[in-house]
């Protein structure tokens with residue numbers, strides 16, 4: 001599963017989600033894509049949703065009252081994701097962000113998954129990433145789903161960048177092992 005644009009001002013990741021939908025994957029792989037996890041924010045070009053909450057601080061892992069809303073899961077978008085993700089129970093979930101330039105395997109996610117992606121995009125693997133209220137952190141550390149956080153480098157969309165990440169995703173999927 002790939003989840004794009006939980007931050008609506010990260011304008012690369014929308015097109016990148018569509019690019020990953022074009023991936024060439026093994027026949028036994030089913031790909032789910034959430035193209036805009038923050039649809040109001042994507043429409044408005046804002047990081048936060050229409051309630052001015054950072055959805056990626058609204059999940060129930062080490063939640064704190066900063067930009068993460070009045071309570072964990074106060075936002076309908078976060079509640080929808082936290083029901084949908086376990087219903088699919090993906091072998092891997094990928095969260096797309098920019099612009100910090102790294103490939104982050106969260107929690108116990110095999111580092112080989114991230115290395116396969118990293119090699120294709122020439123961006124480093126960063127382990128040990130956690131985020132208070134973070135969707136990716138909840139997926140890995142609470143739901144126990146292998147999770148990769150992609151922080152695309154820079155802010156400029158180029159065909160080469162999108163293609164490199166698609167190749168990274170394809171390489172990553174080839175590394176997947178049954179759970």
Ligand SMILES: [Zn+2]
Nearest residue numbers: 007010097098
């Ligand atoms: Zn982000």
